Amino acid sequence: MAENGKLRKVLTVSLTATLALGLLAGCNSGKAPEGKEEKVLRIGMMYGGSDDSYFRQQYTDIYEFTHQNIKIEIVPAIDQSQYRYNDGTEPYVQPDYLESMKKLLTGSNPVDIVVADTGTLKQLIQENTLKQLDPMIQEDKFDTADFVPAVIDGIKDLGDGKLYALTPTFSASALYYNKKMFTDAGIDLPTDKMTWDDIFNIARRLAKGEGKDRVYGFSFNRYKGSDPFWDMQYSYSNALQLRTFDEKAENMTVNSPQWVKIWETISKLAKDKIIPDNSNQMGSDEPWTAISSDMFLSGKVAMTIGESNYVNEIADANNNAAKIKNFTPIDWDVVTVPIHPEKPDIGGNIYLNNTFSINSSAPNPETAWDFIKFIGSEEWAKLRSRASTYEMVARKTYIQPKQGLDYNIQAFYLLKPFPPSNPKDDKLMSEKPGLYSITNSGRTFFQEVLDNKKTPEEALNEWAEKGNKMLQEIKNNPKTQFQDDGTPFIPDESGNAMGIRG
Structure with a gap:
């Protein structure tokens, strides 16, 4: 072989x-x-x-x-x-x-x-x-x-x-949309360089159905089981370059009006079932097909963000439609990934x-x-x-x-790349591995917003308070890491937890 x-x-x-x-x-x-x-x-x-x-x-x-x-x-x-x-x-x-x-x-x-x-x-x-x-x-x-x-x-x-x-090559994404869903709803097709708010408003008009028959207006990616917290972090707010903590990793920066607005926007979309949340998994009683895990191809979402190579997957599914149970070929096209008014030329997940x-x-x-x-x-x-x-x-x-x-291929390269991450931040994260836990802890607070236990402002304030305590532990000892419940510990030479502090 x-x-x-x-x-x-x-x-x-x-x-x-x-x-x-x-x-x-x-x-x-x-x-x-x-x-x-x-x-x-x-x-x-x-x-x-x-x-x-x-x-x-x-x-x-x-x-x-x-x-x-x-x-x-x-x-x-x-x-x-x-x-x-x-x-x-x-x-x-x-x-x-x-x-x-x-x-x-x-x-x-x-x-x-x-x-x-x-x-x-x-x-x-x-x-x-x-x-x-x-x-x-x-x-x-x-x-x-x-x-x-x-x-x-x-x-x-x-x-x-x-x-x-x-560079001879680059990678990029665009907003894929299902033409028939727009036509059936009597909604004009999307255009390049629409804002996120424009797309979210359209998504509200496209969403319909209940339970397993729910059709979502928009999804940050096409996969079932997507997590709105991480989608928000990587696909929505990255163009704005919001920081979780300052450049010295000494103070949290999430309790700001801009963070509150973002959490309000995304949490409301998830709670109103305009976008799927992390409970949208494929059930065991749901029959498997070649497109079961793909919400766009399976007709569960009207708009989604996908990379340029997704074109091939859609074409392959359409070409093999007769072999896929309960599948109707998708009539689709693409436009640019939505933009923030503050950064009108940046987006597209161009890397x-x-x-x-x-x-x-x-x-x-x-x-x-x-x-x-x-x-x-x-x-x-x-x-x-x-x-x-x-x-x-x-x-x-x-x-x-x-x-x-025949599709709007320019949508993949009309926008400029996101500003690059700062290598100093990467170095900071490598020197202080506990910082990853601070970012991850935000998901717990966002889930409390989704569960209607806290308002976005309350949750962000509590994340900031907890994060500041964690930052202080790291400042006292850069090797500090954290268990899932936030308890700090110092790994021993073999990488095992030791010195856990209450």
């Missing part, structure tokens, strides 16, 4: 490379690799392990095939394979990803290229560890006009209007997960730039756009509807 797997991989890569060779031959990619001297291009990634085949297939195999004298090494800042061999006698220590990445850039054998998310990228830019790409773009007349504006602008925002990275930058201390900066140009080229985008992937190519010319369908 292993040999067959290896053979399939070789054949797949070889075939892809052969097909791509003609397409990519025209790329301006010969400047760095002139001559026959073998060069090693080292690419640093945030994390990885012994198997880097997926990343190579996605980004580097085709470059090595067309540049025979270039050998690419993938170097993870954090080797995650080490955690497989922890027998439990040593406590898990959250790694410092940023510091580990910086070591790859400044060590005795520095990497040439850095692959990072936007939060890490921003911090590396601020610490002057990356080369600005604008001069090279201008010198080589590398065309960036075809890149999705949200992608280019999102990267420029990290570097005060300058480009320190490029730039793999930005490519050049180390300021790169041993092979010309080859590094040649590689970035290569994977940012029109030819590469054309080839990659044919692949089935959870990411979209960054060149808008090659972003085309999938499977020959």
